[in-house]
Amino acid sequence: xxxxxxxxxxxxxxxxxxxxxxxxxxxxxxxxxxxxxxxxxxxxxxxxxxxxxxxxxxxxxxxxxxxxxxxxxxxxxxxxxxxxxxxxxxxxxxxxxxxxxxxxxxxxxxxxxxxxxxxxxxxxxxxxxxxxxxxxxxxxxxxxxxxxxxxxxxxxxxxxxxxxxxxxxxxxxxxxxxxxxxxxxxxxxxxxxxxxxxxxxxxxxxxxxxxxxxxxxxxxxxxxxxxxxxxxxxxxxxxxxxxxxxxxxxxxxxxxxxxxxxxxxxxxxxxxxxxxxxxxxxxxxxxxxxxxxxxxxxxxxxxxxxxxxxxxxxxxxxxxxxxxxxxxxxxxxxxxxx
Amino acid sequence: xxxxxxxxxxxxxxxxxxxxxxxxxxxxxxxxxxxxxxxxxxxxxxxxxxxxxxxxxxxxxxxxxxxxxxxxxxxxxxxxxxxxxxxxxxxxxxxxxxxxxxxxxxxxxxxxxxxxxxxxxxxxxxxxxxxxxxxxxxxxxxxxxxxxxxxxxxxxxxxxxxxxxxxxxxxxxxxxxxxxxxxxxxxxxxxxxxxxxxxxxxxxxxxxxxxxxxxxxxxxxxxxxxxxxxxxxxxxxxxxxxxxxxxxxxxxxxxxxxxxxxxxxxxxxxxxxxxxxxxxxxxxxxxxxxxxxxxxxxxxxxxxxxxxxxxxxxxxxxxxxxxxxxxxxxxxxxxxxx
Numbered sequence: 001x002x003x004x005x006x007x008x009x010x011x012x013x014x015x016x017x018x019x020x021x022x023x024x025x026x027x028x029x030x031x032x033x034x035x036x037x038x039x040x041x042x043x044x045x046x047x048x049x050x051x052x053x054x055x056x057x058x059x060x061x062x063x064x065x066x067x068x069x070x071x072x073x074x075x076x077x078x079x080x081x082x083x084x085x086x087x088x089x090x091x092x093x094x095x096x097x098x099x100x101x102x103x104x105x106x107x108x109x110x111x112x113x114x115x116x117x118x119x120x121x122x123x124x125x126x127x128x129x130x131x132x133x134x135x136x137x138x139x140x141x142x143x144x145x146x147x148x149x150x151x152x153x154x155x156x157x158x159x160x161x162x163x164x165x166x167x168x169x170x171x172x173x174x175x176x177x178x179x180x181x182x183x184x185x186x187x188x189x190x191x192x193x194x195x196x197x198x199x200x201x202x203x204x205x206x207x208x209x210x211x212x213x214x215x216x217x218x219x220x221x222x223x224x225x226x227x228x229x230x231x232x233x234x235x236x237x238x239x240x241x242x243x244x245x246x247x248x249x250x251x252x253x254x255x256x257x258x259x260x261x262x263x264x265x266x267x268x269x270x271x272x273x274x275x276x277x278x279x280x281x282x283x284x285x286x287x288x289x290x291x292x293x294x295x296x297x298x299x300x301x302x303x304x305x306x307x308x309x310x311x312x313x314x315x316x317x318x319x320x321x322x323x324x325x326x327x328x329x330x331x332x333x334x335x336x337x338x
Numbered sequence: 339x340x341x342x343x344x345x346x347x348x349x350x351x352x353x354x355x356x357x358x359x360x361x362x363x364x365x366x367x368x369x370x371x372x373x374x375x376x377x378x379x380x381x382x383x384x385x386x387x388x389x390x391x392x393x394x395x396x397x398x399x400x401x402x403x404x405x406x407x408x409x410x411x412x413x414x415x416x417x418x419x420x421x422x423x424x425x426x427x428x429x430x431x432x433x434x435x436x437x438x439x440x441x442x443x444x445x446x447x448x449x450x451x452x453x454x455x456x457x458x459x460x461x462x463x464x465x466x467x468x469x470x471x472x473x474x475x476x477x478x479x480x481x482x483x484x485x486x487x488x489x490x491x492x493x494x495x496x497x498x499x500x501x502x503x504x505x506x507x508x509x510x511x512x513x514x515x516x517x518x519x520x521x522x523x524x525x526x527x528x529x530x531x532x533x534x535x536x537x538x539x540x541x542x543x544x545x546x547x548x549x550x551x552x553x554x555x556x557x558x559x560x561x562x563x564x565x566x567x568x569x570x571x572x573x574x575x576x577x578x579x580x581x582x583x584x585x586x587x588x589x590x591x592x593x594x595x596x597x598x599x600x601x602x603x604x605x606x607x608x609x610x611x612x613x614x615x616x617x618x619x620x621x622x623x624x625x626x627x628x629x630x631x632x633x634x635x636x637x638x639x640x641x642x643x644x645x646x647x648x649x650x651x652x653x654x655x656x657x658x659x660x661x662x663x664x665x666x667x668x669x670x671x672x673x674x675x676x
Binding site: 041042043046093094100101119120121124125126128131132135141146150151153155157158161162 | 379380381382383384431432435457458459461462464465466468469470472475476477481484485488490491493494495496498499500502503
């Protein structure tokens, strides 16, 4: 049922995440220790619920950005560990609340916390993790990093509300959609990368470059996620193909197919997504329309555009292992679409 | 239907909130300006939803504590304004999430945000306000205040989860219940009062005294809230008498009545609260049992105990208008039970 996306695979980049993981392995061990220690609570439900998600085999992509960025800027201290743990806590809190808002049942191939512990507990444990995240970052005493991360927290939530307000509106423009994902996804990627430079005292060009790298990588990452929702395999996705469709989510593939379609097709998208009136044969028909208008291919193409911007942002750094791994990571994120 | 609680009313203390409001009026104007400015967003739903609650006639008790505390410590700067706005944002975020978790329909006599905008928007706008709260406090650059407030954020959420885990358990002990309200309510009162001293550079005895004042005032305040739920008038409460009962909430009046009752009574509480099996005649019977065991009176009596601790905490400060108003505020909070 999947649409085959033509991508020029490049050998060696398949393992960009593994390479990056190896380069920051020691730091990441420390981050994991911090995460374990700081999600502890006398209230057993908190570590139970939190660890369900935190230990569910996520790639720790966002904290990895903080660690790699600090390493790229030759950081000598220990605060990057706490900040990376902060970033992962913020991300986990967002996922917990997202699953409640989206009424999701599956995440990374496992039942969601809200299904196992309930919506109420998911909301409150999300709040707890946000609180602990802020406590962790305050401990570093870096007011610049605090400023960046607290700003990201508000922007992420703003993006989520934006998405909610635009939900089911098939007339959403590509620009409006980009604004949503820049806020809800890319803001944390950008902040995670930027703070690594900031705590290294490289507050100028380096911080701006890593912020830009993170932001564009985040946009590319989200676009590929959106494409995969219609073209991936269930096992790799950790969720079902077409979940976005069933939830009436307007993502870039839909934005493109809607605008490229005729009146009859637009009526189809409106009925399925806006009015939520879906029948069994609708998902196959949606996939057919997406293929007809090359909506998935072009979503990947758009992602590549942002990937290239992320690539160029790294230009000012001297060559080396870490730079290479960050560069390969961009391609890896895009080639996930295979 | 209300139970008359005997309280020795003291003239003049009826207006303790008004007196305190007058003393910090100029600062509070600035706080309100900040609140208005900082809940702004390009996403119209955010200020709409947030202002529904923020402008709903709450007494601004918690930010008032920060302002009064700063004044008591002769603070000369302007950071208390931002910190007071932070405290109100944190409080509002908690209320938004609470209403979702409790499935409440009324708050301060108005329909709840979740009823008007939905649970999803309430969760996300709560997150947005938390993010803005952190951003605001970071702007002050006071790492001590940041430490206190970020810690409070995690403790509040921890208390909420504790309450959720203990929910409907009629065998909850008084100690366990106190632990919940110390976290979910008193922690923010304590932090709000403490930071006023901290930014004034009075980090020692004064900060400890105001922290203790806030904590004990918060516990007394919550206990009176619990008593009022069974004894207040709907108009003054802004919600219905017996809401806690209908939601199966275990509060101190229930804890006391359960332990003082016989087997048959305990079976009644279990059926109504634990099993959620309620009939029309159950609330009147519950009120009868609460009266029989003096559970409301003794809840108020317990509140008075904490009120006295708050009173003594203020002892180290020189006499003056603000100290008097803070002292009268304790009695006012308790005499609300009239």
